[in-house]
Amino acid sequence: xxxxxxxxxxxxSEVKAEYLVYPLFEGEKCDLKYKAIxxxxxxxxxxxxxxxxxxxxxxxxxxxxxxAGKKEKFDFEALQNWAGxxxxxxxxxxxEVSLVAPKGIGLDAEEIGLAIAIGSEIAIYDxxxxxxxxxxxxxxxxxxILVERAERGFLEGIKKxxxxxxxxxxxxxxxxxxxxxxxxxxxxxxxxxxxxxxxxKLAVLDEKQAxxxxxxxxxxxxxxxxxxxxxxxxxxxxxVKSREKWALVGKGITFDTGGISIKPSDKMHEMKYDMCGAAxxxxxxxxxxxxxxxxxxxATVAVTENLPGSKAQRPGDIVRSYSGKTIExxxxxxxxxxxxxxxxxxxxxxxxxxxxxxxxxxxxxxIVALGDDIAGLFSNNEKLARELLEAAKVRGEKMWQMPxxxxxxxxxxxxxxxxxxxxxxxxxxxxxxxxxxxATFIKLSSGIESKPWAHLDIAGVAWDMRSKPFRNVGAxxxxxxxxLKLISG
Ligand code: BES
Ligand code: ZN
Ligand code: ZN
Numbered sequence: 001x002x003x004x005x006x007x008x009x010x011x012x013s014e015v016k017a018e019y020l021v022y023p024l025f026e027g028e029k030c031d032l033k034y035k036a037i038x039x040x041x042x043x044x045x046x047x048x049x050x051x052x053x054x055x056x057x058x059x060x061x062x063x064x065x066x067x068a069g070k071k072e073k074f075d076f077e078a079l080q081n082w083a084g085x086x087x088x089x090x091x092x093x094x095x096e097v098s099l100v101a102p103k104g105i106g107l108d109a110e111e112i113g114l115a116i117a118i119g120s121e122i123a124i125y126d127x128x129x130x131x132x133x134x135x136x137x138x139x140x141x142x143x144x145i146l147v148e149r150a151e152r153g154f155l156e157g158i159k160k161x162x163x164x165x166x167x168x169x170x171x172x173x174x175x176x177x178x179x180x181x182x183x184x185x186x187x188x189x190x191x192x193x194x195x196x197x198x199x200x201k202l203a204v205l206d207e208k209q210a211x212x213x214x215x216x217x218x219x220x221x222x223x224x225x226x227x228x229x230x231x232x233x234x235x236x237x238x239x240v241k242s243r244e245k246w247a248l249v250g251k252g253i254t255f256d257t258g259g260i261s262i263k264p265s266d267k268m269h270e271m272k273y274d275m276c277g278a279a280x281x282x283x284x285x286x287x288x289x290x291x292x293x294x295x296x297x298x299a300t301v302a303v304t305e306n307l308p309g310s311k312a313q314r315p316g317d318i319v320r321s322y323s324g325k326t327i328e329x330x331x332x333x334x335x336x337x338x339x340x341x342x343x344x345x346x347x348x349x350x351x352x353x354x355x356x357x358x359x360x361x362x363x364x365x366x367i368v369a370l371g372d373d374i375a376g377l378f379s380n381n382e383k384l385a386r387e388l389l390e391a392a393k394v395r396g397e398k399m400w401q402m403p404x405x406x407x408x409x410x411x412x413x414x415x416x417x418x419x420x421x422x423x424x425x426x427x428x429x430x431x432x433x434x435x436x437x438x439a440t441f442i443k444l445s446s447g448i449e450s451k452p453w454a455h456l457d458i459a460g461v462a463w464d465m466r467s468k469p470f471r472n473v474g475a476x477x478x479x480x481x482x483x484l485k486l487i488s489g
Contacts, residue, residue, distance in 0.1 A: 002166065003120055004142040005158045007113075009150050012100075013060070017144060020061045021086040021099040023068040024048045030065070034058055037065070050078060051085045051469045061098075064090065074105050076115050077396020083119035084470030091124055091138035098144040109147075113157025114164070116145060118481070119470060121165030127176035127474040163290045164484055167283030168477030174279040175463060175475025179255035179272040184229050184303040187252060187275065191232045191282060191301075198289035201235040203350075210342070216319035217327060217445070218342040221335045222304040224259050224312030229304030231346060234282070236289050236297045245296040246487060247353030248285060249343045251336040251360035252278025252303035259306050259332030260314055273475060274336070276462035277359035278303055280479045284487075287480070293488050298351040302339035306332070318417045322346060323447030326417035331430065334422045336362045337441045344446035344453075355384065356453040358442065359479055365434035367460040374398040375461045375478065378439035381452035388454055391485040397478060399456070408433065408440045419445055 012020065012032070024030055026048035030041050036056050041047060047054065050069030055062055066086055068074055074082075079102065090097050101112055124138050147154060174182055174190065188204065195202035207229050211219045215231065222229035232252075253274035257263060263271070278301035285299040313319070317329045319338075322345040327338065340358055347353040366376040377399045379385035385401055392399040411423040411432070421441060426432020439455045446453075461478040464471070 002162045003124060003140070005117060005120075006142070006144045007150055007154050007158070008144055008146055009148065010146070012146075015061055015098045017096045017098040018062060018094040019064055019090050019097045021064045021066055021090070021097060023082065023100060023102040024065050025068045025071040025074070028071065032063070037063065040065070050082065053085070053089065068102055071105065074102065075396065076107060076111060076394060079105070079107065079112065079115040080119035080396065081470040083116040084123035087120045087123035087140065087143065088470055091140040092136065093139070095139045096142045096144065097140060098146060100146045103148065109151040109153030110157035113154040114161040117158045117161025118165045118168070121162065122168060122477075123470050125169045125172060126472050127172070160291065163287050164481060167287040168480045170286070171276060171279040171283045171477040171480060172475040175273050175276045177272070179305070182254055182272065182275070183227050184252070184254055184305065185227065187254065187278070187303045188230050188232060191234060194282060194286045195234055198236075198286050200285065200289060203233040203235075205231040213322065214320065215322045215342040215346070217321040217338040218302050218304070220313040220317065220319040220329065221259070221306055221338050224309045225305040225307040226309060227305055231343065232301050232303060233346065233351060234285050234299045235351065236285055238288070238292065239294045239296050242296060243354065245298060245351065245353045247344070247347035247351065247356045248281040248297060248299045248483065249340060249347055249356060249358040250278030250281035250299070250301040251275070251340055251358070251362065252301045253306050253336060253339070254303065256306045256333070256335065257308060259335060260308050260312050261332040262308055263333060270463070273463045274361050275303065276361055276475055277458060280359050280477070280483075283477070283480050284483045287484055288487060291484070291488065295487055297487065298347055298353055300343045300347040300351070302343040304339065306335045321445055322349065323445065325419055325445050325447070326414070327419045327421055327445060328414050328417040330420045330424070331422040334438070336360045337438055337445070338421055340442055341445035344442070344448060348446070348448050348451070354451065356448055356451060357388075357456065357483065358453075359456045359458055361459040361462050362457045363435040363438045363459055365431070366457040369435060370400055370460055372460050372464065374400050376435055376457035377401045377454060378404045378436070378457070379454040380404065380443060380449070381454070384452045384454050387486055388482065392482040395481040395485050397482045398461075399482070402436060402439070404436065404439055404443065408436050409444065411437045412441045412444060
């Protein structure tokens, strides 16, 4: 359920809500004429750092003075998180809140509406809701936004923001769900529901059908688990005249134990998030349909567990992927690239996609390289890479382009088969440039070498166990905003 947003132009004297949120930029004076505020700002002349907050009890309402940081740095991301911090702080205190939209910033009305709606909806989501027996839910369900002039763009932005944040919170909910509930079958049911609600064409392959079709890389991973596994495709046609078609391809490992090359038990519970790429592809195509974008998109996702059951694939096994390449499995924990190889090839061969973006929590090494806040971007096409980086920058999602040249190809070339699924030949064994060899494997195994393709390694950014002023811990929904910005142009 989304929050209720109302846009108003009334003077502060008419505010009825219990709380009024007011932005204060660093070094700026508060223009509200109340003695209590003047006293406070006089005593705290440096007040105004982003998220710094102070509640002041006034006769008509409680004022939450919320720092907005440096005005020249106040971009889309800052506004989204500023609004989120207000909502998160007040969510359990009050049913209705009024918020004064920051003025004099370099964003148009639509962007302001979009950022405030997304920030608020993200802030109100709490993963503990479903599972804690004594859960005290948020009271807040209505946000009144005070603006100087009620431009149409504000409402347009809010409307889009509700759709975008619905997709973001879907990704978060699916990611945060434990793997005993969020099985491939559960994911399939959600995909079916989304297809129906958004009039998307749905195609599903179970393990038997995938095997018959020749998706040996996907089936090799899937065979280690008793849970049924699925290849799922959702299709949106919003531009029948165009032959262009985006493919959004997602890694959907509902739990990654590593398989026979089993992982250490430390933090293994976090591997329930290994399906965030697939959830993002699903959320984005749902939003694209709700927004009615003039474009064509297919989302293909490979959904399975990676378990070491008695039928599990072994290191040394050789499989044939849907693109025709043979692969020697050197490490069953490098499973994401295997299922992606077939999901990308499916989008290419059966759905005739013309440009490809895959999303995957692919490597631990991308966290070593870029940390917890930056996704790794790999691409065979500079134009696509640039467009992605630009969209990411506008929406405040951090990405960094990593190298991907032919120099790395030898590190995944096979001795027994065409390819090996983990890198080799470097001075640190398979660890050498591990994120790059992962991307290189996808490039060489999926059969789309001549088409524009980008790979987003979201292992570091797909979930965040550090609680933020504007967001609870758990899955983040990273990538939804950027992809929607990119695809909507
Ligand atoms: N799902 C993991 C990657 C991962 C690790 C994501 C930690 C988030 C946090 C992936 O399937 C994996 O295990 N990758 C291996 C690849 C290696 C064996 C070549 C890795 O990164 O260690
Ligand atoms: Zn793995
Ligand atoms: Zn994995």
